[in-house]
Amino acid sequence: MKILLVEDDRLLAQEIANALRAENFAVDIAMNGEDGQHLGDTEPYDVAILDLGLPKIPGAQVLRAWRKNGRQLPVLILTARDGWTDKVDGFKAGADDYLTKPFRIEELVMRLRALVRRASGHAAPRLVCGPLSFEAQTGVFELDGLPLKLTALEWRVLECLIMRKDAVVERSVLTDKVYEGDAGTDSNSLEVIVARLRRKLGKAMIETERGRGYKLTAGPP
The missing domain is CATH 1.10.10.10 (Winged helix-like DNA-binding domain superfamily/Winged helix DNA-binding domain)
Structure with missing residues (x-):
């Protein structure tokens, strides 16, 4: 499984990437919305992890651009915000799931596996x-x-x-x-x-x- 991680917190991004690589996933990291949007548009990924609060281009805008360009990969959004409206904006932009920071890496891994499984047409685990x-x-x-x-x-x-x-x-x-x-x-x-x-x-x-x-x-x- 190849994952795109778009997260501007360098320490958190490295922690997530290390944990995912320990689960045998391949991970590319983008530190801002501009780089993340470019990678999502040009590289083949099974799933993306997308922070909403990104520099250069906000996460929701990145996601809307992917969907407009026909990119249908599953996307899990990350947000540190408590407001439900932020999550709603993410889903309106085309998100498939979300996690609110802080979160457990184990839960993130399970959600990613479920997203990819459903996208591949396999409902059963x-x-x-x-x-x-x-x-x-x-x-x-x-x-x-x-x-x-x-x-x-x-x-x-x-x-x-x-x-x-x-x-x-x-x-x-x-x-x-x-x-x-x-x-x-x-x-x-x-x-x-x-x-x-x-x-x-x-x-x-x-x-x-x-x-x-x-x-x-x-x-x-």
Whole structure:
């Protein structure tokens, strides 16, 4: 999962980003509304965390611009304000959920997972593909009922694939959503990560669509 975090409080932004990366998410940070709006318009994200009180361009204005430009990614707004009217403005601008500061990181993670799950068309928190299951609320994969040990990059690839199971996920989409500037290194190449996953899941579960990308399937009957 690739997340855009638009937050002008540098310490809070780093705290949130570190916590999300510990959950295997890829995170880009923008420190003002102008940079956040640009990233949201030009980069592929699964979800955005957007503070309302931003310098340069207010958060609600950023969100209205995204929606006007056809960007439909789920957006969770953050606000330190107590007034209900601020939250209403956020929802009118196109927000999908909100949190009022201060908040617990654990709640933020659960809300983000729920937003992405619904946006992917999965209402249930547990996704199943043959012997593989994924608890979307906790981020835990199991294979044949046993926890599956994965590296951070393996987890990101597999999470992207299971969210779109039985559909081809293009290589460019996987690369954009999985890596944080290290996609060019040999040890972290997409082919290497997929090969590792095949050794753990069985070769038949991840199909290669030549010239396109990869598809997660239930494997042989």
